[in-house]
Amino acid sequence: ATEQVIAQVAEGDEADVQLAVEAARKAFDTGDWPKMDARDRGMLLFRLADLIEKNIDEIAALETLDNGKPISDSRNVDLPLVIDCYRYYAGWADKNHGKTIPIRGNYHCYTRHEPLGVAGQIIPWNFPLLMQAWKWAPALAAGCTSVLKTAEQTPLSALRIGELAMEAGFPKGVVNIISGFGPTAGAALVKHPGVDKIAFTGHFETAQIIMKEAAKTIKRVTFELGGKSPNVIFADADLDAAVEGAYIGLYLNQGQCCCAGSRVFVEESIHDEFIEKMIAMAKDRKLGDPFDPSTEQGPQVDKDQFDKIMSFIQKGKDQGATCAMGGERAADNGYYIQPTLFTDVSDDMSIATDEIFGPVMSVLKFKDYNEAIERANSTFYGLAAAVWTRDVKKAHSFAAAVRAGTIWVNCYDVFDAAAPFGGYKMSGI
């Protein structure tokens, strides 16, 4: 927001990862954690959720300071999801059952769900606390211990949650947090033979490096790697609702969402009306100080991301799309970008194929259902999609035909701890 340094944080490296993994290993192999009653593990997660709730304003402020996202988002979007996630998995701790299996012969055969061990968790900067919750809550409920590496852009809020975990009473060594960079601390975690699994969220090229290295120790991996999600609006949709859904689906969090609806397909007959309404809504978006409660859009997370987005905007212009709104830096100071909208976008342009991770909407025109499905699917990603229509048959056939992990019908960005989240193809494992 100001381009000023806000804090200095110790940079963890391989030696710190070594200490953290040793602690997590000890807590898992000989400590109290896996022996603890599952219900008591759940109670600790409930207690952590309560402590986060008690300190919600302070933690939301830290998240905004760290990431630049508007305080009203941190406080009213991110934090409630974080608290809900810990509570949801707390409830699972003692409900993770095995089976008895009637095999031939005089035997008693059963399965037992056992924790995997030490989970190495590498998270990004776009939803720092939520990504920590998505990694911690299920792993801890299951009885794993954790070594979490935060993103170099956003190390602060996780450390405060770490303090609260100590206050809640998690046994020593169960949770470990490393602030540090990817190629050093992150890579050391991936390489370490004492880590049983890597759970990663970030860019697919990073996942490719991680997967290769993890192969050496046959580590399990789970990946959540972003997308180029199609948001398809049919002529029979409630257009005002679709405009608002597309607006939130793309501009939320400065466009820094893995499931951003960044390819907006609009049926020909309503295309111009859609553009008019979208511009009318987005032009009033309030950019500014992230700590002002009325601010709707803050700065991009850092200069690298800012530069990446601006170069995509330039490519969009160079490749012949029409920049119908925005397209410029929004302030002299701070990494603000105007809400941007491109029309006349064709499927092979960079702004239609690559994850921009910024407030840049590409609008694509289509003629009929079959064409919409084919073009929605012509991407190497498959994280999310949405469809807007009043025709229930069309909605359900769309949901089955589009290869994406989540399909929203007449809504966008509806998240719930109880609903799965993940993608096909290069959006993850």
Ligand code: NAI
């Ligand atoms: P990144 O994938 O490099 O970083 C994500 C995490 O991985 C960070 O904690 C980072 O320190 C770690 N990391 C980086 N290199 C590593 C390595 N060699 N070994 C182990 N860990 C490593 O993503 P980055 O550079 O922050 O952003 C680049 C682009 O990635 C964004 O513009 C966006 O398109 C995409 N992205 C997608 C996210 C999602 O939610 N799916 C989140 C963040 C970024």
Ligand code: MG
């Ligand atoms: Mg990177």
